[in-house]
Amino acid sequence: MKRKVTLKQLAKELSLSISTVSKSLKNDPEISQKTIDRVHELANFYNYRPNPLAVSLKSNKTKTIGVLLPDILNHFFAKALFGIEQEATKKGYKIVTCITNESYNKEVEYVEMLSYNSVDGFIVALSQETQKLDKIEHFKEIIKDDIPVVMFDRVSEEVYCDKVIVDDKQASQTALKYLIDTNCKNIAVISTISDLSVGKLRLEGAKKVIGEYDGIEAIEVLIDTPDEAERIIENFLKKNEIDAVLSLDETAASITINMANKLGRKIPEELSVIGFADGLLSKYSYPKLSIMSQHAENLGQRAAENLIERLEQTNNKEKYIPKTEIVKTTLILRDSTK
Amino acid sequence: MKRKVTLKQLAKELSLSISTVSKSLKNDPEISQKTIDRVHELANFYNYRPNPLAVSLKSNKTKTIGVLLPDILNHFFAKALFGIEQEATKKGYKIVTCITNESYNKEVEYVEMLSYNSVDGFIVALSQETQKLDKIEHFKEIIKDDIPVVMFDRVSEEVYCDKVIVDDKQASQTALKYLIDTNCKNIAVISTISDLSVGKLRLEGAKKVIGEYDGIEAIEVLIDTPDEAERIIENFLKKNEIDAVLSLDETAASITINMANKLGRKIPEELSVIGFADGLLSKYSYPKLSIMSQHAENLGQRAAENLIERLEQTNNKEKYIPKTEIVKTTLILRDSTK
């Protein structure tokens, strides 16, 4: 089967003009049915496809979405990417994936690179460094140029764009309440992501609940040196008589379970654990972790839906007002809680 | 800062012709230094970048690589993607990522879609279904059209292209020998991927070693119903007096560890476990899994290197001969082996 035929070649072979062929392929009513049929037949024969580059150049649309992810080895973002890819494909969009590796500079570079006619819009989860530095000029720039951006999970208040987030604060309240309701009194809240927006929200939620109950002890363990997390958590569990842990991120949750096993603490009889995780740990840990599921695929999918909707809305000039969508979390009880 | 300036606008503002501006930006020696400087200055001022679409249309190169992955939720492929992305970015290439979800039809569709002027070449790990059906016409097609393809990990003998694979057969030999050398006599080889090329190779390697030793019992447990894997492995461990497990894939490895824990079998005292895994499990399992590391990032990176090298070689017409690169595995001993 011959491939990569152009309009020009079809036109020549049919002894028609390029524009007639072009119109025929679009079933333009001003072309005779007979011609339309002839053109379609030959086009099918050659398996003709318009050159997307030429179409893009002409239309100023690439049908491509730029996806900026902080870390693809983090299962949460892998799942989100999965959701994005599904939705994009369904709607006829391609995605170009860039991994910022939690670096501000890489993020800026990618935004720069892709914003020059490479993509129609962006789906972004901010890098850790970007959130720390709180520098978001690069996004303000492209938004000013009318390139739509949708942020998810790791978002910035200061960027005027659509957002898809999880009700993190509410989620940790729910989790903590569950622990309290199942008679846990000495609760630790462990986090290795206290500098991320989501980490802060989860901590806030936890604090709020603690403030509302009497007789509940709660210790915050905030770790900002990932390499030492294992040691820190082990020491912490040794020295403190706690009966429940709420882990605000995947790493903390997994280490907690492992260290409890190592120290011979029975889960959930002596120690209840709930973690913010995405399912992988719950599947592969022993005992199976009870999780606050963030439904990463949903987040990704909703982000893509929002972006594409925005990209395809017929330029009505009414002022665009960004919206923030909140995707619900679910507490999934497995074996690490009573 | 104004953005998306075109050559035309620069030319107008400088009262030069478009081509002079274009040449100046390339520091063409036939342009006077003075003009070159003027052009550069204004270009910098406007932060000029050539429109990649136009460049691509002209040059027939997109500087984009199509990456086809069976499953991004599988940590192995996430790692490979990471390696690919790093290398591609380093060399000035973008990647468009497509997830086939182990489906043959999706794979064909993506190849079709991207091969029309969307990418310069492909990096592919075949979907499970494709390997099962052994239908690889879609790749033969594009290779005939001189679109380079590099396959990694899940490859097909029948496609005439560069490949990057792991020495899977050798790897399982090494692993099994280690188990035997540490005095294991009743060994189980567990796999949930016996229909994949890599699964077959690993099994072959294991069988070879078993044949070479006397007095070593080995039982193969081949599971092709993922949903029942947990139940099957649990039953198997209950009913059989084995002292070692070689798990040919991540899932099998993780379930084995969990079930051994559940059944109270001491690891590694009573049961040694080695698994083909990529590091995530070894990090998050308890006890830490001893692994045959496939160095997924390396695989991805090498695949990208090979492809880009091929893309950039100056059309020497000498016949192209595909090469297969073998990336070494490493046995990393953690806590699940003696």
Add this chain to the structure above:
DNA sequence: CTGTTAGCGCTTTCAC
């Protein structure tokens, strides 16, 4: 040293 021209593949307006 600089400019004109043609062309990559396509869409779209305007003639005929």
Add this chain to the structure above:
DNA sequence: GTGAAAGCGCTAACAG
């Protein structure tokens, strides 16, 4: 009903 022509932004052969 059909076709010529312009143009998206860029490159490059060729003139001057």
